[in-house]
Amino acid sequence: MDVRLFIPCFVDQLFPETAFNMIKVLEKLGCTVSYDENQTCCGQPAYNAGFREESKAVCEKFVRENISNSAYLVAPSASCTGFVRNYYPKIFDNSSVHNEVRDLRSRTYEFTEFLVDVLKVEKLGARLAVKATYHDSCAALRECKIKEGPRKLLSNVEGLDLVEMADNETCCGFGGTFAIKYEPISISMADQKVNNALQTGAECIISTDLSCLMHLDGYIRKKGLPLKTMHIADVLASGW
Structure with a gap:
């Protein structure tokens, strides 16, 4: 199974060992793991602070980087996962990428959720x-x-x-x-x-x-x- 890593900003900067341990677990379970080194923020901090237009620009980058890939997007953070799943459809409602965002939402998972609900591993x-x-x-x-x-x-x-x-x-x-x-x-x-x-x-x-x-x-x-x-x-x- 192909898995694309979704590593939040603060995990990348402060807790990279957790990201590597997530890879370790996923590869043990037979997943093929990839990571886009150009990945940045999902846009949540700016959005929550009220900078909606600035946030949308960051979200657009995230969407562009991930809609061309059909792999599951897995993150060691329910916060960032929840933002993509619950707020991206609102941010991009009735836009040119409306359907692509719906698809992205359907394959974005928090790490433990992916293990239990998709891989069926406990x-x-x-x-x-x-x-x-x-x-x-x-x-x-x-x-x-x-x-x-x-x-x-x-x-x-x-x-x-x-x-x-x-x-x-x-x-x-x-x-x-x-x-x-x-x-x-x-x-x-x-x-x-x-x-x-x-x-x-x-x-x-x-x-x-x-x-x-x-x-x-x-x-x-x-x-x-x-x-x-x-x-x-x-x-x-x-x-x-």
């Missing part, structure tokens, strides 16, 4: 001895309707003890520029999320979205707490 032979809790990102849960898939994958990781935290569907407080515009609220939400995780006895918070994990990790490091964060791709690439 066990990869991963091993990681850790007690962990899972954070449902807002984008995964609300925009992509991802809930059980990541948990099924984690339940099959040998040595991993998965425990649910209280209020696991509550936002972590990141929300992109929300964390900058409303810093006190954002920090309070991170405090609640981290404390809920600590109360489970977990050593690690796992999620589909590094944006959430980056926010939580910053709070954890600032407070010097005995907790780490891991993207699910890094977990699934462990132990083999």
